[in-house]
Structure formats: structure tokens, C-alpha cells
Amino acid sequence: MARWEPDARERFVAAALELFTDQGYDDTTVAQIAERAGLTRSTFFRHFSDKREVLAAGQETLSRLFAEGIAGAPADASPLTAVAAGLDNAAGAMTPFNRALAPRIEAVIATNSELQERAAQKQVGMAQAMSDALRARGVDDRVASTAAELGLLAFKEAFSEWIAEGADGPEGADGSTSSSSGDSDLETLLREALERLRSAVAQLG
Amino acid sequence: MARWEPDARERFVAAALELFTDQGYDDTTVAQIAERAGLTRSTFFRHFSDKREVLAAGQETLSRLFAEGIAGAPADASPLTAVAAGLDNAAGAMTPFNRALAPRIEAVIATNSELQERAAQKQVGMAQAMSDALRARGVDDRVASTAAELGLLAFKEAFSEWIAEGADGPEGADGSTSSSSGDSDLETLLREALERLRSAVAQLG
Numbered sequence: 001m002a003r004w005e006p007d008a009r010e011r012f013v014a015a016a017l018e019l020f021t022d023q024g025y026d027d028t029t030v031a032q033i034a035e036r037a038g039l040t041r042s043t044f045f046r047h048f049s050d051k052r053e054v055l056a057a058g059q060e061t062l063s064r065l066f067a068e069g070i071a072g073a074p075a076d077a078s079p080l081t082a083v084a085a086g087l088d089n090a091a092g093a094m095t096p097f098n099r100a101l102a103p104r105i106e107a108v109i110a111t112n113s114e115l116q117e118r119a120a121q122k123q124v125g126m127a128q129a130m131s132d133a134l135r136a137r138g139v140d141d142r143v144a145s146t147a148a149e150l151g152l153l154a155f156k157e158a159f160s161e162w163i164a165e166g167a168d169g170p171e172g173a174d175g176s177t178s179s180s181s182g183d184s185d186l187e188t189l190l191r192e193a194l195e196r197l198r199s200a201v202a203q204l205g
Numbered sequence: 206m207a208r209w210e211p212d213a214r215e216r217f218v219a220a221a222l223e224l225f226t227d228q229g230y231d232d233t234t235v236a237q238i239a240e241r242a243g244l245t246r247s248t249f250f251r252h253f254s255d256k257r258e259v260l261a262a263g264q265e266t267l268s269r270l271f272a273e274g275i276a277g278a279p280a281d282a283s284p285l286t287a288v289a290a291g292l293d294n295a296a297g298a299m300t301p302f303n304r305a306l307a308p309r310i311e312a313v314i315a316t317n318s319e320l321q322e323r324a325a326q327k328q329v330g331m332a333q334a335m336s337d338a339l340r341a342r343g344v345d346d347r348v349a350s351t352a353a354e355l356g357l358l359a360f361k362e363a364f365s366e367w368i369a370e371g372a373d374g375p376e377g378a379d380g381s382t383s384s385s386s387g388d389s390d391l392e393t394l395l396r397e398a399l400e401r402l403r404s405a406v407a408q409l410g
Binding site: 081116123140149157 | 283319350401402404406
């Protein structure tokens, strides 16, 4: 089996997370990240505008994947079915690399209030991206906003479950694939989370 | 009729907003804010930890008011009815001063990405405060999160309508009260927004 080779972008993310964890986010420079990754500063800046982007870039990718999935849902799909297509599209792009690094990204963000604020804005942006994509399908404003918020809640819940299972399982940061029993795939967790939220909606009163 | 006298806190907010608008957020110092308000720097720091807090303090107050209103709802109130009680409680505390200054606060926040990120985190915090207050009433996690997100959507929508009507109407930053026809009170706008979202939920599919 071929060894899994991370690309430059992933090497920067892995190196940055090691340094953020070991010596703190504030004390880590782009030059150090590049050195740790075995790449140059100018290569870093071809991938990220600054060191904050190393942590936030994934959320921007998610916004795009959600929107594309929603846009690609069948024309007669209900708003929540379109949201499910957006979640599926994002889930399909998540790799063992994402899964292994997500808890470490969250741990670094938790150490710094500026990073927490930025992460919150990205969350608002993800809901907005889903809502915009729904409106582009002709969905009413309020239905779109509501479906988008449910989609974001489902994603956060399922993604947390997925990374928690990943942390417990045999799968490591080396990106080895896993097929251990009891280890759910993200698509399944997302569908389940969205169904639970659909039931919750019926209990709002 | 007695002249409306803003307290120290409101004088700082009004002075800060004038300066942020005239010369930019970054170029405004706490010393300048204090001077414009006719108060001292040490008085400023009794009210706010830094100049960012001038813009964010209202959102923290809202979180508290939402939570208190939810906690005070009748024991048999449904989750959405409890959320409505939280929204009512916040609406009851909003003054003509809040209404007059809100658009200017938003305009300043729109000029600065750091402020936008902070505002997003406060939004996440408001939903969290409502969700926590609902869980404290024994509401299931997911029902609580969903009701909280709907409450936040309703608040944002109704508050925008309210400040837009305030900007069009005869009511000014001097805090004069208004009872012009066609000018809705915030409580009514909130109830209507929540009802529209309840209908939207039925269309999620």
C-alpha cells in the first residue's frame, strides 16, 4: 500500500498545529511553520494569507462545499433535503487528515480569544452560505435561514461525534484509513443528526 | 417635560460612536472618548475594559436578559413560549437610546473585521445563553439548541425592523419618545417574527 503523502497545504497545517500546541499560537511565526514543514515562506504565502488562515481555511472550504451541494440538489428537493445534500457534499470531502487534526485545531482555537472570535464569524458565514444557496433555489428567506441553522447544528453535532470516534479508534494523524467496527462514517452521522433535529423541531411547542 | 439625561455609560457610548464614525475606530483612544464625554479615563474603565467593549456590551446584556426571561417563564411553557418570554424580557429593556444608536454601532462594526469577528462570537454567545437557560428548564439538548437558534433569528429580524422604523420615524438620538402611527413596538415585532419562523419551520420539508 502506498504511503499517504500529504501535499504542501497539509504539511503546513500539520507543522503549524505542532508549533501552536508546543509553543503557543502567539509565539509561532510563519518562518517557523515553513521551516518545520520543510518548505519556504513564499510557498506558505501561496496557500495562506497569514498564520490565522491555517486554522480558518477549513471553514471556508466547508461553506463552499455546503453551497455547492445545496445548489446541486434535485430541483424538487425540499429545503431540508437540499441542506442534507449540502452536508453530504461536505462530508464526502472530509479526509482522515481532517478528522485527525480537527481536535487539535479546536484545542488551539480554545487558547486564544481572537481565534475564537474568528471561528464564530466563520460559523455565521457557513450558515449564511447555506441560506444564500437555498434562496438561490427560490426558498423563502425565513425558511432558508431556519433550514441553514438546522444544517449548521447538524454539522457541528455530527462532526464532533465523528472526530470523537476517530480519537478513540485506531486511526492516527498519519492518515491511515480505518474501518473498525462501530466507527460511523460522517455521512451517516450527519443524516442521523439532521433527523434528530427534525424531531426536535416537532417538540418546540 | 424633563430633559432626558443619559448616564455615564450612555455618554461614553455616544461619545465613542461619534469619534469612531468621524475619525475611525482604530484611531480613537480611550482618552479621546473620555474627553468627548466630559468624563475621566478612570470612569471609562469602571464601565468598560477597553474601547471594543463599548460596542459589545449591549450584546452581553442581551444574553443575560434572554436567559432571565426564559428562566422566569411559567413552568409549563413550551420551549418556544419560553424563548418568547426571553425575547420579551430583552425587548422591555430596550430604550430609545438603544434604538437610535444601534444603526451607528452596526456601521462602525462593518468597518473593521476584528469587530465583526467579535460581534459574531457575541451572537453565538446569545444563542448559547438561550440554549443553556432552556436546558436548565429540563428541555432536551437538541430542542433547546433549535429553539435558541429560532429565538436569535427572530430577535435579529425584529430588531432590524425596529431600528429601521426608528430611523424613518420622528424619534431621534435625543431619546424623545415616539408614538407615531405605524411605529411598532419591539415586543410586537418580536412576537410576529417568531410566529413567521414557526410557520417557516413547517415548510422545511
